[in-house]
Amino acid sequence: MKQEFTVMMDKLKGLYSRHMTIAKVYTREWITLVIKTQNDLYVLTHEWFSAHLPRVAQQYDKSPQWTQRSLFYFPWFCLFLIILNYFNVFDRSPAIKSVQDPNVVIVNNDLRSMITVGQIFTGSFVEELRASGRIDFNELFLSRIGANVTGRVSDILAIPGQVVKQGDILAKITSTELTQSQLSYLKAKSASQLADQAANRSRILYKEDVIALAELQKREAEASSAKAEYRAANDQLRVQGMDQTSIDRLAKSGVIESTNNVIATIPGEIVERKINKGQVVQPADALFTVADLGSLWAVSEIPESNAYLIHKGQKVTLIIPALRNAEIEGIVAHVDSIVNPQTRTVVVRMEVPNKEGLIKPGMLATMMIES
Numbered sequence: 124m125k126q127e128f129t130v131m132m133d134k135l136k137g138l139y140s141r142h143m144t145i146a147k148v149y150t151r152e153w154i155t156l157v158i159k160t161q162n163d164l165y166v167l168t169h170e171w172f173s174a175h176l177p178r179v180a181q182q183y184d185k186s187p188q189w190t191q192r193s194l195f196y197f198p199w200f201c202l203f204l205i206i207l208n209y210f211n212v213f214d215r216s217p218a219i220k221s222v223q224d225p226n227v228v229i230v231n232n233d234l235r236s237m238i239t240v241g242q243i244f245t246g247s248f249v250e251e252l253r254a255s256g257r258i259d260f261n262e263l264f265l266s267r268i269g270a271n272v273t274g275r276v277s278d279i280l281a282i283p284g285q286v287v288k289q290g291d292i293l294a295k296i297t298s299t300e301l302t303q304s305q306l307s308y309l310k311a312k313s314a315s316q317l318a319d320q321a322a323n324r325s326r327i328l329y330k331e332d333v334i335a336l337a338e339l340q341k342r343e344a345e346a347s348s349a350k351a352e353y354r355a356a357n358d359q360l361r362v363q364g365m366d367q368t369s370i371d372r373l374a375k376s377g378v379i380e381s382t383n384n385v386i387a388t389i390p391g392e393i394v395e396r397k398i399n400k401g402q403v404v405q406p407a408d409a410l411f412t413v414a415d416l417g418s419l420w421a422v423s424e425i426p427e428s429n430a431y432l433i434h435k436g437q438k439v440t441l442i443i444p445a446l447r448n449a450e451i452e453g454i455v456a457h458v459d460s461i462v463n464p465q466t467r468t469v470v471v472r473m474e475v476p477n478k479e480g481l482i483k484p485g486m487l488a489t490m491m492i493e494s
Contacts, residue, residue, distance in 0.1 A: 161198075251491050252432055256423030258443070258475065258486040264415035266389045270404045271364035274298030274383060281411065283396050287387045293411050294385040296404065301363055302381045305373060308356035311349070312374055318342075318349035391415040394484075419475045419482055421453075423490045424468035432494035433458050439473050440491040443482065451475060455492065 173180040183194075230238065274296040281293040325342035328334045360370050364383050373379070395412035398404060421441050425433055435458055441451040459470040473490070475482060 249493050250432075252425070252429060252494050254423040254425055254471070254490045254492065256421055256471075256488050256490050258482055258484050258488055259420045259422050260394075260414050260416075260484050261418045261420050261474070264389065264391060264418060266387075266391075266413045267409040268293065268385060268388055268411040268413060269409050270296055270383070270385060270406055271362065272296065272298040272300045272304075272383050273405045274300065274403070276398050276400055276402045276404060277382065279396075279398065279400055281387075281393050281396070283393050285393050287390065287393060287413060289387055289390045291387045292384045293387055293393070294398065296383045296385065297381050298383050299381065301365075301383050302379055304356070304359050304363055305379045308353075308360055308370070308373065309377060309379075311353040311356040315346070315349040315353040318346035322346040385410060387411075387413055389413055389415065414484075416480060416484070417477055419477050419484060421473045421475050421488055421490060423471050423488075424463070424466060425471050427462050427467050427469060430458075430462070430469040433469070433471055433492060438493045441473065441475060442489040442491065443486055444489075445483075445486050446481060 169180060169183075172183070275298075276294055277297045278295040279293075280295070281287060281291070287293065322339075322342045322345070325334060325339045329336065329339040357370055360373075361367070364386070365373075369380075391413045392415070393411055394414050394416075396410070397408070398410045404410060421439075433455060435455050437455045439453045439455055441453060443449050443451070453473045453475065455471060456474050457470075457472040462469055471490070471492070
């Protein structure tokens with residue numbers, strides 16, 4: 124490849140040298156022809172002056188050699204001046220054809236159609252601050268529901284998009300932790316009953332002067348301690364998701380149930396589900412997100428330089444491009460009291476009614492705030 128490139132470059136250099144030689148020959152011939160023609164014209168002009176104006180010719184012959192040579196180059200100098208004048212080289216102050224008065228506005232037909240003539244009046248001026256934002260959940264009607272115990276998901280009864288009521292069962296979890304808590308509750312219940320019986324017997328024996336007062340006080344202290352452990356076990360089951368009715372049924376029957384129900388804490392629509400059947404979950408995990416979509420928030424981040432213009436209660440026009448630029452009137456419901464140190468912005472929020480359910484969380488929106 125390198126050899127072919129070298130051969131090609133040699134050919135190009137040969138062609139270039141050949142054409143340059145030909146061009147030089149033609150250029151010399153042309154220059155020689157031009158000089159010969161000028162010399163012939165110079166001789167003819169001198170003969171004409173000698174025949175018709177001999178004094179001018181004699182005066183020219185007596186002039187210095189440099190004067191005669193300058194006359195020889197004079198036509199070329201004139202040609203050079205003509206070329207410069209053609210390109211406006213000597214035109215240092217071009218003529219100004221017209222000057223537009225900055226105080227005069229010329230209205231054409233297109234501009235005249237957009238102008239409306241009216242009467243001058245004095246009124247209040249309202250400046251609108253335009254800010255980009257988004258639609259978000261109303262956190263007052265939003266609940267992230269998790270498991271009360273550590274266990275494995277045995278059944279799922281709710282799916283995203285389903286509307287639920289408060290108290291509906293969303294999923295069931297099988298938990299050995301709940302089993303141990305119920306067993307501890309039953310043991311605490313039995314221990315409390317035994318301690319109460321022992322305390323009652325001690326009271327009877329004390330009245331009969333069979334035992335001392337110290338023994339009675341010991342039995343009563345053990346009964347109080349057993350009752351406290353019993354109440355603590357009951358509260359532990361309440362924390363793990365069992366209602367008091369189920370706990371009372373457990374105390375009567377003594378039948379342990381290892382299934383814990385995941386209950387909806389608020390009415391609304393399930394917007395997110397993060398579990399699958401057979402998955403192991405913990406109390407720190409958010410399994411379901413339930414939200415009431417009848418009321419949403421429009422949130423925008425205002426630069427700190429414009430934050431002083433925004434106050435709670437100002438009129439806001441919300442424009443949602445996804446709904447064909449639908450406009451919703453409202454007011455500023457909240458202005459953050461702090462500035463985000465990363466973005467240097469202040470969060471502004473308005474409440475958006477959504478009875479028809481057309482507005483979706485996550486939609487982009489534009490807030491026009493009257494400042």
